Amino acid sequence: MGKRPKAIVIGSGISGWMAAICLAEAGIDVDLVSNIERYQANSVCVQDGIGAALNTKGEDDSDWKHFEETIYRGHFLGNQEAVREMCKSAPPLVHLLTRMGAMFCRTREGFLELRQGLGSLYQRVVYAQDHTGKEVLYILGEQVRYWQSQGRIRCLDNWEFLSLLLDNRGICRGILASYRPTLEIQIFRGEATLICTGGYAQLFATNTASLSANGAALGALFRQGLPLANLEFVLSHPTTLCYPQKALLMGDALLAAGAKLWTYRQGEKWYFIENQYSHTASLPLERLAKTVYNVIYLQNLGVEGSDSIGIYLDCTGLDKKIWLENQRILQFCQKFLGVDPRHKPVLVHPAVYYCLGGILVDKKHSTQIKGVFAAGEAATLYHGAGVLGGNPLLSAIYGATVASKSITEYLEGQSLGTFLGGDSQLQEQQKRQQKWFSQQGEENPFALWQELRQMMDKVAIARSERALLQTREGIVQLRERLGKAQLPDSSRDSNRSYFMALQLENTLDLAEAFVACALSRKESRGAHWRLDFPQREDEEYLATSTICYDGLRVDYQKVELPYLPPRPSLEDFDFQEEG
The missing domain is CATH 1.20.58.100 (Fumarate reductase/succinate dehydrogenase flavoprotein-like, C-terminal domain)
Structure with missing residues (x-):
């Protein structure tokens, strides 16, 4: 029996773990490299759910409508062929996660519960209360531990990625990394490398991401010659708690359920979102964030808090069921602000939430360096210039399955031989x-x-x-x-x-x-x-x-437009002309 091929996966978030599982199932040995401990990835912070057109609410939803909304909310910069396949694959992926053990919220009849994601007209988001990312990460962790016990996955925590290991033909043959406890530098050899290091939200002081999402790995790859794409598209969330040490995310669910945003204008409450739009939930995140920023900083109508300036998020009229499904958010407010949002509005402001740019990849998640692939928030392919509610998690999971399949095909078609250089x-x-x-x-x-x-x-x-x-x-x-x-x-x-x-x-x-x-x-x-x-x-x-x-x-x-031609967006006006 010949030696099994080896792949290196950098990153221990949802995308990295999903890819490692798929590669192990395909008979490929995996070195799973991460600069943090297990379960500390930024994925654990994700409150939003997974978008999938299950159509159990009688809304005549479909994967085509999911695709259409994704392209529209991405302002027609998303790869339409890749997005089309992602939306088709969303329901099977959700059912796969449930078979793995994911405890998503369900209706009284036992169906998967769905809620409306921001920017959508349909109830399409499958969720696990307000900690979907944590739920998915933990059930994937169980699978990783299984394959680790079978000798297919080797988990290498606390190793800081330094650079790709390239041979004299420019083909990637592994990576160099440094062990954080001892500073030892070591070569890890593999026939293919998958980058799942996440985004770069920590590049900005006001953000909701974990400390590991600093973009350092992307910068190292960039310096080594890997092209990046759409870096200018950085998504901010309009409602994060005004807390000095950390921008704590209040999540999409509250806005989609009817929470209101207001500030004082001429001594009276001004519900500026409701005054302009009929329904908050159908607005995309970037639109809401821009509107909040405009009110606070361009119109100078923000409310002074003890540590920052913001506007009020009023959740006092929400149904009790909403709070049963958002216990972590409730605890954030009570613990860090000393405020019960069920009875009193909380001060919020916009903060960087998700990075739409990253490594330039094709539909197979291949990069321009042979043997290097990228998936998750580290790659740019599906979202374009904006994001539809429920799609960040979906793209992380789906992209990992596509990348792992591409790596398997790449390894089957290669005969690189042993590389002892470096x-x-x-x-x-x-x-x-x-x-x-x-x-x-x-x-x-x-x-x-x-x-x-x-x-x-x-x-x-x-x-x-x-x-x-x-x-x-x-x-x-x-x-x-x-x-x-x-x-x-x-x-x-x-x-x-x-x-x-x-x-x-x-x-x-x-x-x-x-x-x-x-x-x-x-x-x-x-x-x-x-x-x-x-x-x-x-x-x-x-x-x-x-x-x-x-x-x-x-x-x-x-961009290629095989399915949908571009059409105007409600984004096209000058905020400075608003009164």
Whole structure:
């Protein structure tokens, strides 16, 4: 019997675990590499459910309507063929998860309960109260442990990804990673590598993501020559609690159930969403976030809180059933704010929630480096410029199944032979490590990281050429200051400051690429909002933006429209003209 092929999966969230399970079932050995402990991935924070056209509510829903809404809410930048297949596969994937043991909410008759996702006209989202991500992650964890016991999956926690291992033909043959407790640098060899490292929401100071979602791995891959796409599309959620240490997500379910947003104008309550739109639930997230931002910062009608400024989320009229299904959100308010949202409105503001940009992949989730694949929030394929409620989790799960199938086909069709090289790349990373322990200076990597995040916060939602140019200049200055930084900790055991410095090198490049993409796209579309270019411009920008590390040149790939032609969106107006 010949040696089984090996794949490396980087990331221990829902997408990474789903892919590892599928690869193990296909007879492929998997090294599952993560820089955090198990069950600490950003996936565990996901409150939203999974979109699937089960049509159990008598609404005549279908996978075609799911597809149509997805493309429309993505402002026609999503890959239509890939989205079509995802929407067809959604119901079977939900049933697969239930067979694995996922405890989704059900009706009294035993059917899967469905709720309306933001931006949709249909009840289509399958959910597990307000912790769907945690539920899915835990049942996938059971499967990972099974395959681990069978010797098919090897879990490597606390290994920080450093770079791809490339042979002299530019083919990926593994990765280099550093063990966080000891700083040891090691080569992990494999015939294929799947990137499932998540998004880059932590690049912004006000966000709802876990600390691991900092984009450092994306930055490292970008520096190694992997093109990124649609980085300018960063989605903010309109309702996060105004809490100084963390933007705590209030979730889509409350808005979809009828919670109201209001502030004071001329001494009276102003329900600004209801005054403009008939139904909040059918509005997409980015639309709501822009409207809230406009009221708070452009019209200066925000309410001053103890630590921040925001508007009120009024949930006092919601049905008791809503609170039974959103116990974690209720506890957030009671524990961190000392407020019971069932009886008193809470102060909320917008915060970065989900990243729509990432690694450029094709319909098979292949990248432009042979042997490298990407899935989940780390890749850009399905969402385009905006997201339909329930689709982030769906795309993470479905994309993982597609990527694992593509890896299986890739390994079956390859005869790469044994690669024993990589010593020069290992030495390069060792020199990089030594440089940081010998470098002297007055700057602190942690302080520089916080400065970068505060700087990026200013262009997270509303952008202009002036603000973006100022941000780019600030990034250049931070990079110069990083060259004068010294690690505050000189130990070689669990040195957090060393890994912060490594990550900051990568995230500075990612931040500069983000700014370049945002500057280049001179229009407003979905989650990309230019105050100086408020209209959507399909003639020039109905395209995917791509950027490479060399020269930071932004190019555009026209999107194919095999099913749906573009049509106007309610996004097309200038907020500054609102009164």
